[in-house]
Amino acid sequence: MAVAAEQAGTRLDRLLAGAIGTLSRSRVKALIEEGHVTRDGTVVTDPSESARAGARYTLLPPPPVAAAPQAQAMDLTILFEDRHLIVLDKPAGLVVHPAPGNLDGTLVNALLAHAGDELTGIGGEKRPGIVHRLDKDTSGVMVVAKSDTAHQALSAAFASRDLERAYLALVWGLPSPGSGEVDAPIGRHPMDRKRMAVVARNGKHALTRYATERGWGAGCALVRCNLATGRTHQIRVHMAHINHPLVGDPVYLRRLPGSAKAVPQPARDALLAFPRQALHAETLGFRHPVTGEMLRFHAPLPPDMQALLTLLDGNPS
Structure with missing residues (x-):
C-alpha cells in the first residue's frame, strides 16, 4: 500500500x-x-x-505451514512411562513445542514419533500432551500427558501448584543470606516487551525459595530454587533481581556483580563463555493423575554444567 x-x-x-x-x-x-x-x-x-x-x-506473509506438527524421531531420555504419561529429561537446546522460528525439530515432534496416536488430540494440535514447559536452553525433568484424564489432572496440579519443582542454578556471586525467599511480582518489562521483570504494577504474584548448595568463595554459587509459583522466566528474573544473575543468561545477565572477579582462571573464562543460562530442572514430584501414587523424579546435572563445577573445584579434566 x-x-x-x-x-x-x-x-x-x-x-x-x-x-x-x-x-x-x-x-x-x-x-x-x-x-x-x-x-x-x-x-x-x-x-x-x-x-x-x-x-x-x-x-509478504510467510508460506503456510501444516496445522499439525509432524512426527520426527529423536533420541529421548525417558525416566518413566505408562499409558497415561511420560516423564523425560529434556536436553538444553530443545524447544518444547512448535512456534515461529522453530516449526519442527521440537519435543512435540519427537513425542509424536515416540507415542504416535496416543497423543492425538491431547492438549491442542500444536502442543499435544504439553502441560508445562521448560525454556529451550533449560534442561531437566518434564512430564507429558498421554491421555485426556492425565492432561486435565496434571494441568490442574500445575495451576494449583500442587506439586514439587526444584531447579539447580549456577549464579554469579554468593547469596547472603545463604537461603531465603524472593517474593516479588513479575510482569512484562515496561521498556522491552520480550523480557520479564519484577514490576511495581500489573505483575503476577511470584515466589521463589532458594538455598545455596555450594559456593566458590564470593565469586559464584550453585543454588537450589523451589518454585511456589510458576511465572515465565521466574528463577532467572528473581535471581537477577537480587543481584545474582544466572551464569550464561543471554537475557537477564546485564552486568556482572563485582564479586565475579573472585572466580579464578580458567574457570572464570569458562563461565563467561557458557552459551546458555546455567539452569536445570532437577526434581519434579506429583501425584499420578490416575492411580494417585506419589511420584518423584530426578535428572542429574547435564555434562556442560557439571564441567563448570569441575573447573570451579580446580580439577579440570
Whole structure:
C-alpha cells in the first residue's frame, strides 16, 4: 500500500492492520517483527514506526505451514512411562513445542514419533500432551500427558501448584543470606516487551525459595530454587533481581556483580563463555493423575554444567 498524506505518522502495525482488514493488529505486529514487511523494498522490523507519506509498504506473509506438527524421531531420555504419561529429561537446546522460528525439530515432534496416536488430540494440535514447559536452553525433568484424564489432572496440579519443582542454578556471586525467599511480582518489562521483570504494577504474584548448595568463595554459587509459583522466566528474573544473575543468561545477565572477579582462571573464562543460562530442572514430584501414587523424579546435572563445577573445584579434566 502507498501511504497517503493524511495517513502519515500513523503507527505502522495499526495502519497495515486497518488496510488489510483480515489480520489482527497483534498478528501484523508479529509479521513486522519477523521481517515480512518492506518499505520501498527495505525490510522494516519496528511495528511502532511512523508511516511516511508517499512510502510504499508491502506485506509478504510467510508460506503456510501444516496445522499439525509432524512426527520426527529423536533420541529421548525417558525416566518413566505408562499409558497415561511420560516423564523425560529434556536436553538444553530443545524447544518444547512448535512456534515461529522453530516449526519442527521440537519435543512435540519427537513425542509424536515416540507415542504416535496416543497423543492425538491431547492438549491442542500444536502442543499435544504439553502441560508445562521448560525454556529451550533449560534442561531437566518434564512430564507429558498421554491421555485426556492425565492432561486435565496434571494441568490442574500445575495451576494449583500442587506439586514439587526444584531447579539447580549456577549464579554469579554468593547469596547472603545463604537461603531465603524472593517474593516479588513479575510482569512484562515496561521498556522491552520480550523480557520479564519484577514490576511495581500489573505483575503476577511470584515466589521463589532458594538455598545455596555450594559456593566458590564470593565469586559464584550453585543454588537450589523451589518454585511456589510458576511465572515465565521466574528463577532467572528473581535471581537477577537480587543481584545474582544466572551464569550464561543471554537475557537477564546485564552486568556482572563485582564479586565475579573472585572466580579464578580458567574457570572464570569458562563461565563467561557458557552459551546458555546455567539452569536445570532437577526434581519434579506429583501425584499420578490416575492411580494417585506419589511420584518423584530426578535428572542429574547435564555434562556442560557439571564441567563448570569441575573447573570451579580446580580439577579440570
